[in-house]
Amino acid sequence: MDQAEEMQAKPAEAGKDDGNVASIARQAIVDEKRDVFGYELFDRSVDHNAHTAASDAALLFNALSYAGTEALVGKKTVFINCTHESLSGGHLELIHPDRVVLEVPALAPDASDEAIAECIPVFNALRQRGFRLAFDQNLLRRAYAAWLPMASFIKLDMLTFELSRAEALVKFAQSHTRAQIVAEKVETAEQFECMLALGVKLFQGFWFAKPQLVQARTMRPMQATIIQLINLVRRQASTEEIEELLKKDPTLSFNLLRFINSSGFGLSCEITSFRHAVMILGLKKLFRWAALLLTTSRADGSPPAVGQTAVIRGRLMELLTAEMLPAEECDHAFVVGVFSLLDVMLGQPMEKALESVALPQNVVDALVHNSGPFAPFLELTRACESADDASFARAANALQLSNHQVNWAHLQALAWADDLNTENSAA
Template identity: 30%
Template sequence: MEVYLGRLPILDSKQNLVAFELLFRSNQNNGVDVTDNSAASANVIIDTYGQLGIENVIGKRRGFIKVDAKLLMNDVICMLPKKHVVLEILRNVEINDEIIQRCLFLKQKGYQLALSNVVQLDQRFERIMPLINIVKINITALNQSNLHNLINKLKRWPVLLLAEKVESKEIARNCIALNFQMLQGFYFAKPEIISGKRIDPSKLSLLKLLLLVVKDGEVTEIENELKFQPGLSYNLLRMVNSAASGLPSTINSIKRAIMIIGRKQLQRWIQILLYAAKQRDGGASDALMQTATVRGRLLESIAIADRPHDKNHQDRAFMVGVLSLLDTLLGMEMSELVSTLSIQKDMGEALLTRRGYLGHQLELIEAHEKGEYETVSCMLSDMGFINMDEFIKMELEATVWANRIKDAVNQSV
């Protein structure tokens, strides 16, 4: 059975990435809950993540997995690592004695339990609430008055509140004001343009560096710009020395380090560091970095499958993926960034209008991120050179790679 996989980021109230909702859909349902086929789906989940390890796919964060009554009662669920998963009980599960006993057993085993898509509390929920860790509230289904009433009712239990379907900054702020501890939705990936907003100095320096590298600036110019950022210089030398262990002597010169690492690798390092640079005003840079890094690697993998001998096309694909969220990070219009970077026309069109080869493939990745599986399936069929299984494997490998990169760059900033 083919399975569609996806991950929806879950952020805390300070907009740090803390978890993912792991989405599983079967081909025959094509976007409907896979839990109609729960026993088979559980095996697929375990088989799929067994290849790489679920901890490699989601890093040190937790993964929320939707479960219906069948899957909840199936012993195969106990093969999932309790430190890495939250079992999210679907709204249509009948809360009876058998389910209560099963949840008590899983709770005693160390699993965290969540209620999915809650819009009201009735007596059947009150029976299970003492066993619940997290309540996911569908905020789009409630007006402000009903939302307040629901939150007040939930204060009887020591549960964390997670707002689902947060699609704008305004909604996110309202949820944080209402003391939601977690937020889920793609509001963080949408740019908030503030007139006259100044770019964080650390990001401005990285953007200048990126400009110099993209435009083939002189090594001396790149070296001089790096000297204004001692921390970056130190980490560049450390990175090169750790990667070049076969060299007879330690690299102490920034210029030599640039020559050894090469412009393409330096460019990638700078692009990713842009997302990792500390923000004075907080923000969702952690989630943006994760998403952008996965996009870059996945778009590069698609480009390799499409044009295996065209290294230049593959490098440009990586750059488009990583740059696709830079407008959100910097609070600038994408058109301004494209103009500033003076990148090639097809890259600009991909970033601005999702046109052309790279634009179409970026659109595919965005559809996959949002769990739009029918769209993904149709787009892959139109492309013709990779199937769903290959795409999912690429996405999982990109995620593992992004987690490794994140750990590395977090030591650099």
């Protein structure tokens, strides 16, 4: 029995998590001998809402950063359901692909041939990086013929077809792809025996195991410290400065060391010092990790989207000031935007929230007193989020910016926050 199987696990319906517990359901995928081949993971946190663009990729990131994949799946392969949007997200940049299978859904029933073809470059890029892709039986439809070479796994849902059709489906998949077939939602011995006789080697379903809820206690760093780390990385601080910050926040440093030593990161040796971790990760990946940590962590009572909104504000502030202020001031503008929701994230008045970090006076003035050079940009940034056209026009006019300029910057900020593309984030 591997480490994952030794952990406390309960049926997925049971129990609720608190703010410091990561609740992730896993369901075993077994081979013909009923040995565990891998686990499919599902987010079962209380505050998990309907899918966002990166929700499932974020689940994998959270598993690495907060719970640790060793606790969840041992040394087994991880299957993660993805949206097409999340396949291009920044979360996957940090994941070592060797033991990760990305489950890709079919497009909408009315998807055009062009839309189906447009997915191919994304699939190819993921495969070149080492990820394996799994598809459902929609892949066997004529419209998806171009996707067939992309498949490492094809999951056949036993609840969607009669056993009399199984042989035709399996033989078609075997003759047109090199993919391993997974019979999923297997609920009877008859289904298992039928698929086994057809040469299927992998199985998933209630007949083998129901999803189990794995609850792992988390240690989440203060969001203020995460933002401070982001700021250090953005100005390319020395390894010594970053190491000093990590030493001041045990939870932040603990999460970094756990993440970089997780099997998902793919290192062959254990990293035990903060300095070594920073050097191995590099500033670009360190920034991506910190920004993702910010968007997926939250204080009690803070809506989960707050961190994402803060990152969008920071990038938008940076873009709006890029043509009007010196480069150093643009960095400060980024901090103003990211810190502008700190009171919400920490559940404290802004002035109290800022006591934990040392900031330039003009940043404090904008956040606390709504004054100074950054205040008009912050007002415009907030107006971009509202439906108040008058406020938007007033704020844009005050800075002599056109609607086109502001809207374009806002779109860029939204896109940047979605994929956290560090190559495009330098001021």
